[in-house]
Amino acid sequence: MAIAKLSTAPRRQAATEAKRERILDAARQIFEADGLEAASLRGIAAAAGYTPAALYFHFDSKEALYAEVLATSIARLAEAIGAAASKRDEPAARLSTAALAFFDFYAENPRDLDLGFYLFRGGMRPKGVGRERDKTLNAALAAALSPIGEAARALGADETAANLTVADLFAHATGLLLLAHTGRIRMFGASARELMVEAVERRTALLAKGDAG
Incomplete structure (x- = not known):
């Protein structure tokens, strides 16, 4: 069991990093189009294909x-x-x-x-x-x-x-x-x-x- 957990940890980390990068890519697109003031987390989440709650796991605002x-x-x-x-x-x-x-x-x-x-x-x-x-x-x-x-x-x-x-x-x-x-x-x-x-x-x-x- 311990070995299985160790083997899945890198994959889990890679998935987390990939998700974070996808959010950042979507955020850049929204910020470029709307600026900081007009942008919203909801809009960024939609562009990334996630829910707003998923964004809060990585970024608090x-x-x-x-x-x-x-x-x-x-x-x-x-x-x-x-x-x-x-x-x-x-x-x-x-x-x-x-x-x-x-x-x-x-x-x-x-x-x-x-x-x-x-x-x-x-x-x-x-x-x-x-x-x-x-x-x-x-x-x-x-x-x-x-x-x-x-x-x-x-x-x-x-x-x-x-x-x-x-x-x-x-x-x-x-x-x-x-x-x-x-x-x-x-x-x-x-x-x-x-x-x-x-x-x-x-x-x-x-x-x-x-x-x-």
Whole structure:
């Protein structure tokens, strides 16, 4: 009997994990379509082919589900930035490559950008997924962006200047991505990526002069 129980445990675990992944896949589809506020656990359960009660076995709220979906997205972002930065040894090239990898990830995956802006869906009145989950997600995003700060420090920036470099390039990227994905970049007859390249070059030049703070 004990042997039988041991042999079925891995299968049971695999089934549980498969069910959890199916729920997360359905949740991402619903969140992409409806956003955090309009989505419901009932709708996610229906899309996954389960009852709402089945979802509660894995996630205690739609906020918990959203946080898990977004965490997976940020992990993919971190992998893309890290892989790109690891191919460059010279700090200026590493900073440029990391910053553009951030831009390119969201340029190629606009729904991931939508997920990342969950705080402002429905207007400029931020609503999160809970204080602790917000902190965890922000920490994951900061870690994903860390190759930019590390490259800035390798160029001689102190901690303040390195953090400002990350903030500056993050702001440029997200603003340009918003213009690109809404089509408003056409108002200016410009290329969002070319403007991002210019922003990176300006910031790198400031770092080289020791004037990035």
